[in-house]
Amino acid sequence: MPTLKDTYPLYLNNKPAQPNTDLAVTEKYTGEVAFRTALASPEIIDEAIAGAVHAAEPMARLASYEKQDVLMHCVSRFKERFDELAYALCVEAGKPISDSEGEVTRLIDTFRIAGEEAVRNYGEVMPLDISERARGYSSMWKRVPIGPCSFIAPFNFPLNLAAHKIAPAIAIGCPFVMKPASKTPLGALIMGEVLAECDVLPEGAFSILPASRDGADLFTEDERLKLLSFTGSPAVGWALKARAGKKPVVLELGGNAAVVVDHDADLEDALERIVFGAFYQSGQSCIGVQRVLIHADVYDRFKDMLVEKTKSLVAGDPKDRNTFIGPMISEGEATRLKGWIDEAVEGGATLLTGGGLSRGNMLEATLLENVHRDAKAMNEEAFGPLAILMKFDNFDDALDEVNRSEFGLQAGIFTRDLFKMYDAWDRLHVGGVVINDVPSYRVDNMPYGGVKESGLGREGIRFAMEDMSEIRNLVVRRN
CATH class of the missing domain: 3.40.605.10 (Aldehyde Dehydrogenase; Chain A, domain 1)
Incomplete structure (x- = not known):
């Protein structure tokens, strides 16, 4: 080194x-x-x-x-x-x-x-x-x-x-x-x-x-x-x-970026990209995946896949090449997000995996579901290793849910439907729509920025x- x-x-x-x-x-x-x-x-x-x-x-x-x-x-x-x-x-x-x-x-x-x-x-x-x-x-x-x-x-x-x-x-x-x-x-x-x-x-x-x-x-x-x-x-x-x-x-x-997984998505591909988008550099990205909207037809299957994959992530010393989850930037930031996770669980959310805090700023990769709409974890920018799973039946409702946020940086849509792609591009109040990838994706020559609070x-x-x-x-x- x-x-x-x-x-x-x-x-x-x-x-x-x-x-x-x-x-x-x-x-x-x-x-x-x-x-x-x-x-x-x-x-x-x-x-x-x-x-x-x-x-x-x-x-x-x-x-x-x-x-x-x-x-x-x-x-x-x-x-x-x-x-x-x-x-x-x-x-x-x-x-x-x-x-x-x-x-x-x-x-x-x-x-x-x-x-x-x-x-x-x-x-x-x-x-x-x-x-x-x-x-x-x-x-x-x-x-x-x-x-x-x-x-x-x-x-x-x-x-x-x-x-x-x-x-x-x-x-x-x-x-x-x-x-x-x-x-x-x-x-x-x-x-x-x-x-x-x-x-x-x-x-x-x-x-x-x-x-x-x-x-x-x-x-x-x-x-x-x-x-x-x-x-x-x-x-x-x-x-x-x-x-x-x-x-x-x-x-x-900032943002609390959402990704939509429609019923026709390639779930194995979506799994790899969403876990990356949510937990890359311990989730400390303004376009990190925070809300995961999953079609009801594939929700249970995809949830199990996400939980299993998230549990397998290696946490530890960032100088170790096997490490995927490193420390958050400070103990204060890790404690803040740990408090949001605990608050959500106390409010009725289900902790699917993670939630633990060690060494002061090592927060486990965390998945929640059934999070109350008013919870900080749902509405504010987590800026850490947390993702929230949500179920939808109708694609229009999923787009409405993406737009419900006061932020609007980028959104990801996993779908094979050309018409839904254009519908998302027209309707989502964000600076960028990414099809068949996570909102965390950026190439350095493309226009990048947000609307609303972003x-x-x-x-x-x-x-x-x-x-x-x-x-x-x-x-x-x-x-």
């Missing part, structure tokens, strides 16, 4: 800085301090924003090939540091090593896609002579960088979700300041180390700053920043939007680049 350093710097205006070692980051399985890094003071954050403002014009003037070269340099270096990145993720997030390697692969994909999109920033020519008064006039427009951006990244995919902000910003030409999650800052700091190798980036092009609440308001409220992109919990995200002022805000928030805007490189840019029109009179 690779080794981690004892301390890591933050990155201020493209350069490493070690003003302190105030942030202790633990190995999530053992609870021991794995390394320390610096915390940015309000003065450092202010300096970073000033640097981003200063870098805005030279960043906007970078040639497309120069931005592509930066992104492809990152791709090359991430490949060289693959094992280090995966191990760091396994330690700081408690993500099983095989899943950590999968996230590094996605990190590389995301930067590669951005490298391709960096040379595809197209505009459009428009005729304006739609009436006599506009004879001889024409128009063309292009997209230009919006300016300095503020990014706040979450703990659960600390590599790839940071990449979904950093890579499109470079591709479109926006300088940025980023606050990585304090529980998992190392992946973003390694990205900063790689970006610091790119001399073509103007000073101030990027700052990556772990920060406490003291001064962190600058990431949201400072008017010099022209966009806020936040990924995290709905409670925090909507509060940040209310304080963001005039700047546009992109929010990638957020605003879309990620996916090309779509994020649109949020990080503005249309600038040119009108030409030829008379």
Whole structure:
């Protein structure tokens, strides 16, 4: 296994800085301090924003090939540091090593896609002579960088979700300041180390700053920043939007995603995908499967299959390649979800398997049925290894049940019926409908985001680049 350093710097205006070692980051399985890094003071954050403002014009003037070269340099270096990145993720997030390697692969994909999109920033020519008064006039427009951006990244995919902000910003030409999650800052700091190798980036092009609440308001409220992109919990995200002022805000928030298993589904295939979607990285995904709606004709059979498969999942040290269920991010989060499970059972739910809590943050993969509609486990985002089974007789009723949630990120539908597929696409109030797979499925070039309480805007490189840019029109009179 690779080794981690004892301390890591933050990155201020493209350069490493070690003003302190105030942030202790633990190995999530053992609870021991794995390394320390610096915390940015309000003065450092202010300096970073000033640097981003200063870098805005030279960043906007970078040639497309120069931005592509930066992104492809990152791709090359991430490949060289693959094992280090995966191990760091396994330690700081408690993500099983095989899943950590999968996230590094996605990190590389995301930067590669951005490298391709960096040379595809197209505009459009428009005729304006739609009436006599506009004879001889024409128009063309292009997209230009919006300016300095503020990014706040979450703990659960600390590599790839940071990449979904950093890579499109470079591709479109926006300088940025980023606050990585304090529980998992190392992946973003390694990205900063790689970006610091790119001399073509103007000073101030990027700052990556772990920060406490003291001064962190600058990431949201400072008017010099022209966009806020936040990924995290709905409670925090909507509060940040209310304080963001005039700047546009992109929010990638939570969910309690549902999957529908119709009577004609391939149950063996659905079983593998649903168990993965519900319990991958201990369910700590905003598109993790939380509600499983199963047609009455196959309910009992499929329930038994799910219970048996769930019981077989191996829990333990995430550095062990046999481990599928690792620790949750903290003891507090595990205790919270354990309380929701107990509350549901006390309210009449049936515990089919799991529910146990050990080592403080090792929560067993849990299946419930007959959960009361008002239970927290049913309505709020579990963000842990919990799935709830529900029975339906009519496909329309199943779609209504999916829509009953206040969230709307993605939904999965297992069906072989083409008409039901289109019906789901038309009727479900979600950002994405996935047919014959779980809502947890994402490819890094597709538009990704939610509606309702799940957020605003879309990620996916090309779509994020649109949020990080503005249309600038040119009108030409030829008379």
